[in-house]
Amino acid sequence: MAPSKVPPQSPPSFDLTPSSLLSEAASIIAKTRALEDRLAETLTPETATFSNLVAPLTADDTTAGSRTSILTLPASVSPDKALRDAAREAQRLLSKAATEGLARIDIASLVSAVHDRYQAGKEDLDGESAHLLERLFRQYRRNGLTLGVGEERERFLAMKEELQEVLTAAKKELTEADDGVWLTRPELDGVPETVLAQLQRDGEGDGERLRVTFRQGHYRPVMQNATLSETRSRMYLADCYRFPDNTERLETVVRLRDSIAKLLRYEHHAALRIEDKMSESVEEVIELLEDVKARLAPVAKAEIETMLELKRADLRERGGDIPDHDVDRLNFWDWAFYNRKLKRDKYAVDSARISEYFEVEHTLRGMLSLFEKLFGLVFRREEECHAWHEDVVLYTVWDSEENGGEFLSYLYIDLYARDGKYAGAHHVSLVPGIVESVECGPRRYQVSALICNFNKPTPEQPTLLQHPEVKTLFHELGHAIHYLVTKTKYAMGFSRDFVEIPSIVLENWIWVPDVLGELGRHYSLLSDQYREHWVKEQKSKTAGDISLEPEATLPRQLAEDLVRSRTVNGAHDMLHQVQLALFDLTIHTGRGFKSVSDIDLTRLWNTGMEETMGLSGLIDPETGDMRGWDQAGFGHIFRAYDAGYFAYALYDHTHPVLFYSQ
Numbered sequence: 001m002a003p004s005k006v007p008p009q010s011p012p013s014f015d016l017t018p019s020s021l022l023s024e025a026a027s028i029i030a031k032t033r034a035l036e037d038r039l040a041e042t043l044t045p046e047t048a049t050f051s052n053l054v055a056p057l058t059a060d061d062t063t064a065g066s067r068t069s070i071l072t073l074p075a076s077v078s079p080d081k082a083l084r085d086a087a088r089e090a091q092r093l094l095s096k097a098a099t100e101g102l103a104r105i106d107i108a109s110l111v112s113a114v115h116d117r118y119q120a121g122k123e124d125l126d127g128e129s130a131h132l133l134e135r136l137f138r139q140y141r142r143n144g145l146t147l148g149v150g151e152e153r154e155r156f157l158a159m160k161e162e163l164q165e166v167l168t169a170a171k172k173e174l175t176e177a178d179d180g181v182w183l184t185r186p187e188l189d190g191v192p193e194t195v196l197a198q199l200q201r202d203g204e205g206d207g208e209r210l211r212v213t214f215r216q217g218h219y220r221p222v223m224q225n226a227t228l229s230e231t232r233s234r235m236y237l238a239d240c241y242r243f244p245d246n247t248e249r250l251e252t253v254v255r256l257r258d259s260i261a262k263l264l265r266y267e268h269h270a271a272l273r274i275e276d277k278m279s280e281s282v283e284e285v286i287e288l289l290e291d292v293k294a295r296l297a298p299v300a301k302a303e304i305e306t307m308l309e310l311k312r313a314d315l316r317e318r319g320g321d322i323p324d325h326d327v328d329r330l331n332f333w334d335w336a337f338y339n340r341k342l343k344r345d346k347y348a349v350d351s352a353r354i355s356e357y358f359e360v361e362h363t364l365r366g367m368l369s370l371f372e373k374l375f376g377l378v379f380r381r382e383e384e385c386h387a388w389h390e391d392v393v394l395y396t397v398w399d400s401e402e403n404g405g406e407f408l409s410y411l412y413i414d415l416y417a418r419d420g421k422y423a424g425a426h427h428v429s430l431v432p433g434i435v436e437s438v439e440c441g442p443r444r445y446q447v448s449a450l451i452c453n454f455n456k457p458t459p460e461q462p463t464l465l466q467h468p469e470v471k472t473l474f475h476e477l478g479h480a481i482h483y484l485v486t487k488t489k490y491a492m493g494f495s496r497d498f499v500e501i502p503s504i505v506l507e508n509w510i511w512v513p514d515v516l517g518e519l520g521r522h523y524s525l526l527s528d529q530y531r532e533h534w535v536k537e538q539k540s541k542t543a544g545d546i547s548l549e550p551e552a553t554l555p556r557q558l559a560e561d562l563v564r565s566r567t568v569n570g571a572h573d574m575l576h577q578v579q580l581a582l583f584d585l586t587i588h589t590g591r592g593f594k595s596v597s598d599i600d601l602t603r604l605w606n607t608g609m610e611e612t613m614g615l616s617g618l619i620d621p622e623t624g625d626m627r628g629w630d631q632a633g634f635g636h637i638f639r640a641y642d643a644g645y646f647a648y649a650l651y652d653h654t655h656p657v658l659f660y661s662q
Helices: 018-042 050-072 081-102 105-119 127-142 151-176 216-225 229-240 244-263 269-274 282-318 324-328 332-347 351-355 360-375 467-484 501-511 513-519 528-542 556-564 570-587 601-613 646-650 656-660
Strands: 180-184 200-202 209-213 377-381 393-399 407-416 426-431 446-454
Touching: 018 050, 018 081, 018 105, 050 081, 050 105, 050 127, 050 426, 081 127, 081 151, 105 127, 151 244, 180 229, 209 216, 216 229, 216 332, 216 446, 229 332, 244 269, 244 601, 269 282, 282 324, 282 332, 282 570, 282 646, 332 351, 332 556, 351 467, 351 556, 360 377, 360 407, 360 467, 360 513, 407 467, 426 467, 446 467, 467 501, 501 513, 513 556, 570 601, 570 646
Parallel strands: 407 446
Antiparallel strands: 180 209, 200 209, 377 393, 393 407, 426 446
16 A cells, blocks of 8 residues: 555544533534424424435434444543533433433334335335334334334433433442452462562561452462462452442432333333344244253263362362361352463463563554455554544554555554543443445545553553453454445444454464464563563562573464463353353343332342352352442443343353363
């Protein structure tokens, strides 16, 4: 690709203040409302057509969509609290306006008339336009088309507004959380020094304490490596007791969703949500989940027995008085620790050594190079990037010269954790892409953002990814690839239970030794400062001179050992996803209960997790009391995966453990 090429579309502007953000949101709302008013005044059910009704509504939605995601993005990424709060308010206002728009009987009746005409064969539409019309009709139906004007509609609008307010508050609690646990160095015995060096410190000498946050770059290494069970227990249970206000909010969310669904004449919220998915019915999904759960149960039981033997041997080696229940019970906080030991001892998987080959930025460049080869793309990092934070980098994405060299999209990448940033990893479509069309005008190019939360490197100490973090990066990049290569007339988005499939498929590259070899390069060879850091680390371990150089790329044997461990405890991993999906569908159907209001969400979560996973710790063995309310941190339920989390569990058909369990 010639370096002189200039993208045909400028990157979006992120130059926002709280007042400008809210002003722009209000302008978008007013413009849409004016269009709806004009269409309602000038069209009748007899004169409304796809071209004079649906097309302008869709064009307006596409134009608005090129800014609304940008206006709401600061809520989860901005370092400025005032801007985060303004973005949440904009999100609330935009959602309220969208609900009111979709609840307009005058516009809904016009859309219904066009839909009826198409169903009767009196409106000739191509497949994509027909799909758009069907989706739009269903949107209006799910937003009160059948309610008419009166008390029911007013109740519907009031409940929708309350629901949005509760969801906004819940997401704010998840995003703004910056809590952690203070632990001493003896309590953190076994945790790699590279992790400890990143932690906030308090005190000196024997009284020094280190603060372990719940960011994955801190939490996961402690759970995997801390030799003291008490330390892992303390971290795990502290995590379960986070977000106390979200426990009540989730109860409110479940109740409101159920009431809204029933008001719209749906059996339950899950039945309402299944309409915009590929899956045929809620019952079909539950049946599939229960089938997977049953097939995996004996495999999971064998996995637990293997882990228990490992735990017993470890406890015997440590000596001292060991309570009987500790010998015969595997706790949730035991799992990551003994899983690492099992892979190390039986499969020679040295997680720490492997991570030395996956410095985050080099790994990212390697993944982009792989996608270039797979899909005929070119990623070019831009020198200038005007985004929401100085850590963000910008890539322009093009077809390769062999494929025409066409510009495809902008891709923003925000890798590192910081205060005020949502702790999860996710992809965001900032500007929807469409091809040129009569209905929506000239082509618009996709703009995406990849948001991660890896520990930020220092000049001397790199960010090294554990293998599961490499998987996460592949997964989220998979979403970006899916969006940027898509070419459609309309920016409709994808069914929620399809959107995960491309990413799940692309994750499989982390199990190909040749790919791991290409991605992995020892971090000490990436810079002189990293080299000094590595030498210092080796001297502290060997107390002598360093005579051996690290292999430049990930050793083949390490890669093959890692791949051999792929199915180790695979049933456990899949059952965790299955249980999350079943919890999601249970609270959104009320199955097994007279109503959703009768569900004790904490008890349902804790008992379901213990029974499905075969692990202990969420229910006090002496009193039967519930420990924590971990469902309050189940962010997907608050972020558009309600009654849809099953996508993760059901569509990972590539996992070998499913075939071994048949």
